[in-house]
Structure formats: structure tokens, C-alpha cells
Amino acid sequence: SSGINAEYGQSMDVLIRAKQKTDGVLTKTSLMLGLGETNEEVMETLRDLRSNDVDVVTFGQYMQPTKRHLKVQEYVTPESFSEWEKVGMEMGFSYVASGPLVRSSYKAGEYYIKNIINKRNTKTHNL
Numbered sequence: 098s099s100g101i102n103a104e105y106g107q108s109m110d111v112l113i114r115a116k117q118k119t120d121g122v123l124t125k126t127s128l129m130l131g132l133g134e135t136n137e138e139v140m141e142t143l144r145d146l147r148s149n150d151v152d153v154v155t156f157g158q159y160m161q162p163t164k165r166h167l168k169v170q171e172y173v174t175p176e177s178f179s180e181w182e183k184v185g186m187e188m189g190f191s192y193v194a195s196g197p198l199v200r201s202s203y204k205a206g207e208y209y210i211k212n213i214i215n216k217r218n219t220k221t222h223n224l
Contacts, residue, residue, distance in 0.1 A: 124150070124152050147188050
């Protein structure tokens with residue numbers, strides 16, 4: 098629907114503007130799976146995110162918060178979440194968190210920051 102496309106465009110614009118406005122800013126977004134999306138739609142979204150230099154992506158399972166919200170169309174398998182994590186890393190995202198309980202939360206950011214610190218420490222120790 099055009100409402101979804103408008104929201105998608107607005108979300109991409111926010112990510113693009115954040116990257117343009119601040120040097121070195123890390124951009125991050127999350128995809129909730131299980132709403133009837135196709136693999137090709139997820140791939141297209143990941144390509145759009147990479148072309149806009151988004152650094153971090155997380156994948157989680159959509160859960161229907163109330164009866165008024167959209168119903169879960171599919172419970173994504175742990176194997177599928179692992180595959181999306183692998184695909185994301187191969188596409189060049191700096192960090193990918195992917196699993197049924199993953200949310201766009203401080204936890205994902207915390208793991209990413211630890212990873213960056215570990216890489217910096219490794220480079221410093223190898224000098």
C-alpha cells in the first residue's frame with residue numbers, strides 16, 4: 098500500500114540524513130520478520146540499507162502486541178534468523194543481530210560497541 102511505501106521512504110530519509118549530518122555517526126535499523134514478507138522483499142530492503150551506508154541491522158520476530166494489531170503470519174525459524182545474520186554480514190553491515198527475541202534495544206548496541214572496542218584493542222596490541 099502507498100502508506101507503507103511512504104513510511105519506508107521516510108525511514109530511509111531519516112537514516113540518510115543522520116549519516117549526512119554527523120561525521121562518523123553509526124546508523125542502525127531493525128526489521129521485524131513474520132508479517133508475510135518475502136525473502137526478496139527482505140533482500141531488497143537490505144540492499145537499500147547498504148546503498149544508504151547503514152551500519153547495523155537487527156532482525157527480530159514480530160509479535161502481535163494486542164488483538165487490534167496485525168496478526169503474526171509466520172514464526173521464523175532459528176535457521177532463517179541465522180541465515181539473515183550471515184547474509185547481512187556478507188553484505189558489509191558492521192554488525193547484525195538476528196534472532197526471534199532480538200529487539201532494537203540497548204542490547205544490540207551494547208554488543209556492537211563491545212565488538213568495536215575489541216577490534217580497536219586488537220589493532221592497538223598488534224602494533
